[in-house]
Amino acid sequence: MIIAIDGPAAAGKGTLARRLALHFDLAFLDTGRLYRAVAHEIIRLEVDPNDIKKVVLVASSLEPDKIEVIDLYTEKIDEIASIIAAVPAVRKELLVYQRNFAYSPPNDKTGAVLDGRDIASVVCPDASYKFFVTADLDVRSRRRYKELQENGRKSTYAAVLADIQQRDERDRTRKVSPLKTVDAIVIDTSGKSPDAVFLRALEYIEGDQLN
Secondary structure (H helix, E strand, C coil), X not given: CEEEEECCCCCCHHHHHHHHHHHHCCEEEECXXXXXXXXXXXXXXXCCCCCHHHHHHHHHCCXXXXXXXXXXXXXXXXXXXXXXXXXXXXXXXXXXXXXXXXXXXXXXXXXXXXXXXXXXXXXXXXXXXXXXXXXXXXHHHXXXXXXXXXXXXXXXXXXXXXXXXXXXXXXXXXXXXXXXXXXCEEEECCCCCHHHXXXXXXXXXXXXXXX
């Protein structure tokens, strides 16, 4: 079983993906962490994010098994990850890892859940189940602002709103792997609790399995 979950920033796709992976005992991959890890290395190595050749070199030498032990959720990493995610050569480098994870899951798992921006359209177009998780811009911005506050990071709601608007625009308009629904089940999480979102997805999957 492969479950593909796409959606814009702070829509709740990661929360849903983790719960589905746990429920069905599947491997889980937050593909955004791959791009964040590349961004982290770019910052560490003081590489210009506009130097495509060097950025691709960083992406090609990334060791994905180490990304879980790094704090990848900073505003600077957010910004750079969004920029390099629009670079076709970077996406090509990371695509191989994502597909290997999906079709040959680690730890003898019988399937995988991947969340990102182009899972259903590019990474796993033949996924067993496809979900597109979204929410109103204001709702997503408030969620991200609250998350930053809880993690002790200083910011303002206006700054978070502007950042998410910019990321949405880059995700939708990039030439390679733009954010789109691709015959997925759309779940708007604006007025829903994480439990309600999980039950909606679970209801669809289990209903399909019964058929």
